[in-house]
Amino acid sequence: MHTNPPRFQFGELILPLIFFIATTVYLSDALQNGAIFRFGLPSAGFMPIVLSVAMYLALLAVLIGQLGHHRARNDAALHSPKTAEELTDLEGLAPSLSLGAHVAMVAVIAISFLYVLAFRQLGFVLSTFLYSLGLQAAFQFGWSRGVFGIVLNLVVAASICLIVYLFFAVLFGIQLPRIGLLK
Amino acid sequence: MIEQFLHVLGGFQTIAEPAVFGYLVGGFLIGTIFAAIPGLTGTLAIALILPLTYSMDVTSSLVMCAAIFMGGQYGGSITAITVNIPGAPCAIMTAYEGNILMRRGEGAVALRSAALASMVGGVIGAILLMTLAPVIAQAALYVQTPGKFSLILFAFFVIIISNERSISKGIVATLVGLMVATIGIDVASSKVRQTFGFPALIEGIDLMAVIIGAFAISELFVQVTGSSMEGSGATNSPSKKVKWSWRHFLPRWADYHMIGTYRYFKFAVIGYFVGVLPGAGGSSAAFVSYAEAKRSSLRPEEYNNGSIEGIAAAETANNAMCGGSLVPMLTFGIPGDTTSAVILGVLIINGLQPGPQLMTDQFAIVTPMMAALLVSALLIPITLLFLGPWYMRLVSINKAVLFSTIAVIAMVGAYVSTFSVFQMGAALVVGIGAYFMQRGGYPMVSFLLGFILGPDLEVYMRRSLAITDGSPSIFFTSPDSLFFLGLIAVFFYFMVMRPWVSSERKRHQKNSV
Numbered sequence: 001m002h003t004n005p006p007r008f009q010f011g012e013l014i015l016p017l018i019f020f021i022a023t024t025v026y027l028s029d030a031l032q033n034g035a036i037f038r039f040g041l042p043s044a045g046f047m048p049i050v051l052s053v054a055m056y057l058a059l060l061a062v063l064i065g066q067l068g069h070h071r072a073r074n075d076a077a078l079h080s081p082k083t084a085e086e087l088t089d090l091e092g093l094a095p096s097l098s099l100g101a102h103v104a105m106v107a108v109i110a111i112s113f114l115y116v117l118a119f120r121q122l123g124f125v126l127s128t129f130l131y132s133l134g135l136q137a138a139f140q141f142g143w144s145r146g147v148f149g150i151v152l153n154l155v156v157a158a159s160i161c162l163i164v165y166l167f168f169a170v171l172f173g174i175q176l177p178r179i180g181l182l183k
Numbered sequence: 184m185i186e187q188f189l190h191v192l193g194g195f196q197t198i199a200e201p202a203v204f205g206y207l208v209g210g211f212l213i214g215t216i217f218a219a220i221p222g223l224t225g226t227l228a229i230a231l232i233l234p235l236t237y238s239m240d241v242t243s244s245l246v247m248c249a250a251i252f253m254g255g256q257y258g259g260s261i262t263a264i265t266v267n268i269p270g271a272p273c274a275i276m277t278a279y280e281g282n283i284l285m286r287r288g289e290g291a292v293a294l295r296s297a298a299l300a301s302m303v304g305g306v307i308g309a310i311l312l313m314t315l316a317p318v319i320a321q322a323a324l325y326v327q328t329p330g331k332f333s334l335i336l337f338a339f340f341v342i343i344i345s346n347e348r349s350i351s352k353g354i355v356a357t358l359v360g361l362m363v364a365t366i367g368i369d370v371a372s373s374k375v376r377q378t379f380g381f382p383a384l385i386e387g388i389d390l391m392a393v394i395i396g397a398f399a400i401s402e403l404f405v406q407v408t409g410s411s412m413e414g415s416g417a418t419n420s421p422s423k424k425v426k427w428s429w430r431h432f433l434p435r436w437a438d439y440h441m442i443g444t445y446r447y448f449k450f451a452v453i454g455y456f457v458g459v460l461p462g463a464g465g466s467s468a469a470f471v472s473y474a475e476a477k478r479s480s481l482r483p484e485e486y487n488n489g490s491i492e493g494i495a496a497a498e499t500a501n502n503a504m505c506g507g508s509l510v511p512m513l514t515f516g517i518p519g520d521t522t523s524a525v526i527l528g529v530l531i532i533n534g535l536q537p538g539p540q541l542m543t544d545q546f547a548i549v550t551p552m553m554a555a556l557l558v559s560a561l562l563i564p565i566t567l568l569f570l571g572p573w574y575m576r577l578v579s580i581n582k583a584v585l586f587s588t589i590a591v592i593a594m595v596g597a598y599v600s601t602f603s604v605f606q607m608g609a610a611l612v613v614g615i616g617a618y619f620m621q622r623g624g625y626p627m628v629s630f631l632l633g634f635i636l637g638p639d640l641e642v643y644m645r646r647s648l649a650i651t652d653g654s655p656s657i658f659f660t661s662p663d664s665l666f667f668l669g670l671i672a673v674f675f676y677f678m679v680m681r682p683w684v685s686s687e688r689k690r691h692q693k694n695s696v
Contacts, residue, residue, distance in 0.1 A: 015619065015620070015623040016355075019359070021354060021360075025379065026377065029376075029379050030376070030377065033374070033376050037653065040653040041645070041648060041652070042644075042645050042648055042653070043374075044369035044372050044374040044376045046360070047365055047644075048365050048376065048377055051361050051362050051365070052339070052362075054358055055355065055358045055359075058351055058354040058358060059355060061351035062349070065349060065352075074610070093236070096464055097408055101407075101408035101409075102408075104407045105404055105407060105408050105618075108252055108404060108407050109611075109615060112400070112594070116594070116604060116607045116608045119594075128591055131590075131594075132587050135407075135583070135586070135587040135591075136583050136584075136587055138407050139407060139582060139584035140583075142586075156587070157587075160584075160588050160591055161591075164595055167592070168599060174599050176595070176598075176599075
């Protein structure tokens with residue numbers, strides 16, 4: 001049975017490319033640390049430079065390995081799509097995500113960053129309540145239950161706030177940020 | 184010798200007093216709960232309780248600390264198995280194997296095995312502490328700086344080659360961890376480096392933020408993407424209709440027999456001796472024991488696929504480490520890991536000076552702590568009988584509710600570890616990176632080991648090179664270093680070369696046929 005050869009997956013090329021760019025930025029910063037050796041001994045810049053060189057070599061090895069696996073998968077796909085899938089699994093690559101999954105993940109990343117920014121500004125209670133609501137929305141919690149679902153979301157978000165507050169602030173006396181009005 | 188034995192017996196007598204026993208049980212539960220919650224650790228529990236020790240007598244303080252230590256080593260396995268988030272770094276390998284069993288509906292078996300192994304490891308570690316402490320401490324002193332460097336290299340090597348999917352990806356993940364660890368202030372020269380022009384990076388990335396990011400936050404992404412593909416209202420449990428009772432968590436003889444006395448003892452001895460080496464800690468103990476268990480296993484095909492033996496190896500070793508890490512702390516004032524460093528603070532606060540004299544003249548003061556380690560290890564399977572069904576319910580909670588709660592606790596946990604919003608952000612960034620690395624098949628274990636041991640590796644390397652004016656020959660002439668380099672060569676032969684030669688031979692035969 002003839003099938004289209006599988007495309008490169010996310011982890012195969014994009015991740016090594018991201019690592020390559022990050023290593024180059026890291027190395028350029030390391031080179032600004034001054035001399036690698038001072039009085040014959042390694043300085044603060046020595047380890048980052050050694051790590052960068054090792055990373056380039058390791059990435060090259062990853063790339064060669066990926067190309068080899070890709071070729072093997074293409075050959076296998078010509079004979080049996082199932083074998084190609086098994087090879088993908090053996091490499092530890094995760095299956096592709098749906099559009100909805102991508103949207104949910106981007107939403108969680110966005111609301112988590114907003115939570116970090118708002119944590120001190122809005123205080124623990126308000127920011128955590130809103131964050132919990134946002135996370136439940138990303139999980140589509142109670143979406144099929146109409147008004148009851150909305151009430152359930154509010155109750156769960158308030159409960160999460162209360163549990164976390166009781167745990168950190170009451171049980172262990174850790175001071176959490178408070179909103180300006182409550183200070 | 185007899186005097187030492189009588190002191191140990193006196194230690195057990197002391198912890199039998201109701202008030203002291205109350206501190207022991209309370210400490211054990213606090214340690215377990217703290218370690219089970221991602222972002223919190225047994226070390227944090229002892230640190231938070233440190234001010235309370237001013238108002239307690241020294242025996243009760245030390246007994247409570249020992250119980251928290253033991254509970255903290257065990258508790259990490261609970262959420263590692265049930266929700267794939269190791270409560271403590273030493274439970275990473277447990278998460279690796281245990282959560283697969285959980286998803287398969289065998290969570291009770293995994294929890295039971297982890298508890299049994301923790302108990303066995305804890306008991307053996309405590310007995311070895313009581314009997315061998317002075318001798319072992321002297322032997323550990325022979326491992327000098329070049330040897331410690333080679334020991335860390337050995338730990339990296341073992342973890343990288345245990346990732347059979349791709350060794351090169353394991354190396355990349357380790358290097359990423361090492362690189363992240365270099366951000367901030369250089370530990371050897373106090374010079375600021377790798378901040379990329381951002382002053383906030385001077386404080387570096389906190390270990391707590393990395394652990395929370397790599398495990399709790401990345402798991403949130405895994406769950407939210409999985410949930411949107413499955414639909415709303417999903418739970419984690421493949422077996423939520425099962426009514427869990429205490430009987431499911433009762434240790435069976437078959438569980439013990441499956442691993443065997445010899446292997447349990449071997450894992451415990453590995454954990455104990457890794458603990459004796461200053462700076463090694465529970466994570467290294469679990470990693471090394473797991474790798475050795477895998478290398479010598481009769482069932483290697485079960486590894487990475489829910490191996491009970493893998494769980495037993497990691498849990499036995501990390502609990503046996505408790506006893507080992509107290510050896511250099513008590514006899515020389517050198518803590519074996521972060522928790523024993525905090526316990527060292529408790530000793531000093533109470534006017535005790537760790538050193539050889541403590542182990543001779545004041546041995547009776549520390550024996551209740553040693554006895555507490557042993558008794559709290561025995562408490563592990565007992566508490567599982569009562570709390571096991573509750574642990575299992577963790578996964579029948581609606582995913583949205585459970586992971587929203589975990590996300591909030593993790594984010595707030597990242598904040599309270601340093602009271603820094605920057606570390607919350609760092610945890611989030613690490614979480615995003617970890618999620619994509621996992622999707623690409625890069626092992627998180629290697630990343631974390633690189634981050635945790637990176638600073639030590641650099642310090643030991645630079646100190647060693649300083650001895651020989653920059654010549655790396657010291658690593659090949661120092662006997663302790665040569666020993667660990669030799670171990671690397673042996674592991675390379677048995678775990679990389681031999682399987683590769685054998686698979687090549689098979690491929691050749693297949694092609695010629």
